[in-house]
Amino acid sequence: MTRQNRKPLTGEDRDRVRARVLEMHSAGATRARMAAEIGRHPSMVDRLLAEAGVPRRKNAPALTGSAREAARSRLAQMKGAKATRAQMAAETGLSRTTVDRLLREAGVTRTNAPSLTGAARREEGDRLLERYSSGVPQAQLAAETGRYQGTVSLLISEARQRRDSRTKSAS
Structure with missing residues (x-):
């Protein structure tokens, strides 16, 4: 990462930037995100946090054995x-x-819904579009169908494109 601001950070400027870094840190921002936000190198973020008495975050302990x-x-x-x-x-x-890794290890797939192709895909998309248009949230449709929300969104989008294309050709 290149430094965007080479001027030393001193006095009130340093206090102001340190306060901003502490605010972002409390909100859970990453070191890289904080550095990008203040236009400084990540090591500056480390120094500012250390000056404020904030210990470095540690990685979560490894999940092993019976745990x-x-x-x-x-x-x-x-x-x-x-x-x-x-x-x-x-x-x-x-x-x-x-969570994904442990579910895979347990043999649990992220979706139990069968894959869709051809007419079945079009029918499912049309059905989802109709329900979505009537106000059912995509997250609920995903839960009901056992599909990823991204897949539901894609099926709805495809159905909408087919509907719009039929509307255009009919006029």
Whole structure:
């Protein structure tokens, strides 16, 4: 990363930037994000936080042995109860990536819905578009169909394009 501002940070300017870094740190911003925000190198963020008495964040301890097995089991139960990845992460304190990894290890797929091709894909998209147009949120449609929300969004978009294309050719 290149420094965007080579002027030394002193006095009131340093106090103001340190306060901003502390605010971002409290909000959970990453070191890189804070550095980009203040236009300084990440090591400056480290120095400003150290000056304020903030200890460096540590990585979460490794999840091993029986604790890992318990987490896999708990996540599989939550997935069976239709919990979303975000809900599982929030409840367990694990990252979404770790939730995905543990679910894969437990043999749980992220979706149980069959893949769609051809006419079945078009029909599903049309059905989702109709429900979405009537006010049902995409997240709810995803939960009901067992599909990713991104897949639901794509199916709706494809159905909308087909509908608009039919409307254009009819006029």
